[in-house]
Amino acid sequence: MVLMSSQEMVESYGGAIGYVVDEATSSKVTVRTKEPLKVGEYVIIKPLNSNEEVLGWVEESIARNELLGDLADLENPHLAGTILRTLMFGQSNTKYFAIVKVLTKIKPLIKMGKQEPPRVAIDPGSEVYKASKEALVKIFSREGDKRFIKLGELAAHPGVGFYVDVTQIVSRHMAVVAVTGAGKSNTVTVLTTRIVKEKNGCVLIFDMHGEYSRLDAEYVNVIEPKLDPTKLDADSFSKLIGLSKDAHKQELYLRNVLTLWKVIENSNVVESKEKFFRILQNMLIELMHTKEMPVIHYDNIALAAQILREYGKFNPTTPLTSIKIALKNANKTKVCEKNDCSDLYTVIDAKSDVNSAIPNLLVKIQDAEQKYKEIFDFDASDVVERIKPASLNVMDLHSLDEDMADIIVSVSLKSILNARKRKVLGEAGSKGKAVLKVPILLVLEEAHILAPANRRTLTKYWVSRITREGRKFGVGLVMVSQRPKGLDQDALSQANNLIVLKLVEPGDQRHVQASSEGLSEELVKHLPSLSVGEALVLGPLAPLPAIVKVDHAEIKKVGQDIDAVDEWEKYHATRDDEEWGTWEE
Ligand SMILES: Nc1ncnc2c1ncn2[C@@H]1O[C@H](COP(=O)(O)OP(=O)(O)OP(=O)(O)O)[C@@H](O)[C@H]1O
Structure with missing residues (x-):
């Protein structure tokens, strides 16, 4: 880490963008600003009472117009608008505020990459500056660091790359949650393909919809869901x-x-x-x-x-x-x-x-x-023997019902955890048994089905074992869900890293919030307004919490929406009703 001067840290010392108002604490302040700030934007506060500058980020952006307050009762918008324009004499009376979470003192962050929140309240009246792009690049960029891969860019600071620590994902597990279509599969694809390509990582995706097994890359190894009873x-x-x-x-x-x-x-x-x-x-x-x-x-x-x-x-x-x-x-x-x-x-x-x-x-x-006859195969070898190193291993479960998927996934999780234990502990009596020589990252799609909140499944037990013991044996778990409130709370809270894309349903939001320390009330309010591919990222995988625009996966796209009108049109242009309803190569 390179120490920067205060001058380099802020966008312009000439112009503070606002100042701390109201009651302020050591962890949260309200800032009155000239212009509206974006949620996820980083700011630097120069506390009046100390010379240690702190970095904060905007958790809520507020606009208030006191004149309009009195007009709120008027039902006729034209009348309200006319009165308002007259009262303002052509000037906007809107005041902007931002709720800023104080993240850390800047010096320890820049010097040692360590977060050290201030212990005393920040004085009202302290000036607030925009963090400069150079400072943010220094804080977030890990280009060339062998443990990190790039996930995307800071949504509020385009051009600032956002990197995640792969070792932390494997050892502290992760949850990726969002409504359908918000970009979960894309996020998982970016993460896993980069882990494999850039780090020679070993990844296994339990693919409930057959999305990943259709990825077109030489490092994809498709594993048939079979087991020997x-x-x-x-x-x-x-x-x-x-x-x-x-x-x-x-x-x-x-x-x-x-x-x-x-x-x-x-x-x-x-x-x-x-x-x-x-x-x-x-x-x-x-x-x-x-x-x-x-x-x-x-x-x-x-x-x-x-x-x-x-x-x-x-x-x-x-x-x-x-x-x-x-x-x-x-x-x-x-x-x-x-x-x-x-x-x-x-x-x-x-x-x-x-x-x-x-x-x-x-x-x-x-x-x-x-x-279960579809998944029984008396010649099937242990899944561990079918996993390839430096590969995106994909177990395609799309043709199986939930019970079948449950049995296959649970048996696989158990084999993998035991095979890593044998490797790490060198257990006596393991001769001839399957051993997994390298750490592995497992991705469980539709985790709310396989590890549900209110039902016993075989997979849930092994998910809980892996989230508790996996760290010691190099078995990391990523749980992906579009219905997080249906996901076992215990498993969710063991996932220290969290990627939340657009999340609308209050029950889902509460469930995720209950198992994550860093998800404040203000950020939860912002989750429904995230756009496709935008994600709130929290946990030890990143230097600081961030709202990130996830890169679009370079590999052949997966889980894309089907353009129905386009497909009907194409079919109609060449239609041959003789063949309708039968499979044609
Ligand atoms: N970061 C991104 N940049 C650009 N496009 C994106 C991004 N993320 C997702 N998309 C697009 O949005 C669409 C939905 O993405 P994706 O399939 O990843 O969502 P999902 O949350 O996994 O959906 P589902 O739950 O239905 O599987 C796709 O067409 C995808 O290409």
């Missing part, structure tokens, strides 16, 4: 089939059949994993007849699998009996001469559950197999 752990599987928390019996049987499947899978007695659902169902049907179930401790899976492979005779229609006979005879096998087979298995008496818990579980498994 046999690799789901018991917890995820129980959530997948929709077991309620208090369905303890069903949970018990489910865990057991999944452990027995592991024995069967490890013993290689079935030729294909695709028999998975069939065998789970056969186990439960068999259980309804035999009314008892072998239970194998997790530690004994490998041993049981060896016995089943070498000494059992596996029948897929009666898997329980096959396993039970093999284990029963285990003591007579060579395997047990070397290993302790004394407590290889026990048996659960299932008599009381054959009419309720077991058939209920069976139906749930059958339903899940049907419901």
Whole structure:
């Protein structure tokens, strides 16, 4: 940072643009100005009571005409206008004020890039100047700094580039919120493509509308939303089939059949994993007849699998009996001469559950197999193995319903967090398991659907884990939402960085404000008037809060509005009604 002289800091010392009036505090002042100031504009205040200049920004711009106050009751605008013009004798009596938030003393900001707000109230009468472009460039420009990328320009100071710290986005997470069409996708595209291109970053977007998977660039890696159901752990599987928390019996049987499947899978007695659902169902049907179930401790899976492979005779229609006979005879096998087979298995008496818990579980498994068949792929590898470094990885979820998207995203988030933990902690026992060698930035589109405020979803749990633990393991999360009031408040408040574009609905505004320290009442009032691509940016990602005109993404445009009239016209010009309604390449 280069220290600037006071002269360079302000646009013109010759002309103060206003002065502090009314009651002023150390953090907020009202300024009477000659001309109206723009919200988001930076000003420099020279406090009367101290020689430490401070930087503030305009949070609200006010125009007041006291003459008009008395005329407000007049219903006839022509009459009001005539009286007003007469009273003003051709002079405007409008007075301009600005509510200015005091951000920091200037010296520590320019010298060390540090914000240090003043501790004493600013004296009324203090002069206010416009911050010079040179000063703002010094404060905001991070060109050439390896941690920063450019997001756009200060909206109130065109020509002053605005840069964001990528490390802070990854470690402190972010929310991007706005009404539809305000520029969220464009903002995400600018951020993520620059992170990949300029920083060789690793980004994964969970793309709910298939917008990003259609980006035309060599660094885009599209990941199919597929998962291998046999690799789901018991917890995820129980959530997948929709077991309620208090369905303890069903949970018990489910865990057991999944452990027995592991024995069967490890013993290689079935030729294909695709028999998975069939065998789970056969186990439960068999259980309804035999009314008892072998239970194998997790530690004994490998041993049981060896016995089943070498000494059992596996029948897929009666898997329980096959396993039970093999284990029963285990003591007579060579395997047990070397290993302790004394407590290889026990048996659960299932008599009381054959009419309720077991058939209920069976139906749930059958339903899940049907419901999720589009995303099940027995050859699918762990998502971590499909992510590419220095790439914009995009998981295209547009063809899936919300439940399917939820299961895929939650399983992916879990795998990614665990793979980073393995890398960072070098966890013992991780050999052969997926590892993610570099930090990653995850982008969750439609975050209010996957991590909603008032509903339990699988993704919400992993979002909360990542927002809490991700910082230590290099897993950053960007939540994007057009309906922030529907987004889990806890997740939102864990996002220390915030980009708010146009936001109109008061409920949305209140929800965002409740989880963000820097969003004042005055700024909230301004959110509906932001134009497309204009964003309020708050948090540790930037040197100071700012209203930014986000750059337009250079890459092939995404999420553009469809010009219906134009498309009808084009179709009509070449119409061929024979082909209407069928897909033509
Ligand atoms: N900074 C910008 N400069 C110029 N045009 C922009 C900017 N941001 C967005 N636009 C344009 O505005 C339109 C809507 O933008 P975008 O798709 O990013 O909005 P969105 O908030 O993601 O909308 P949705 O919620 O419907 O996906 C697009 O045509 C886009 O090109």
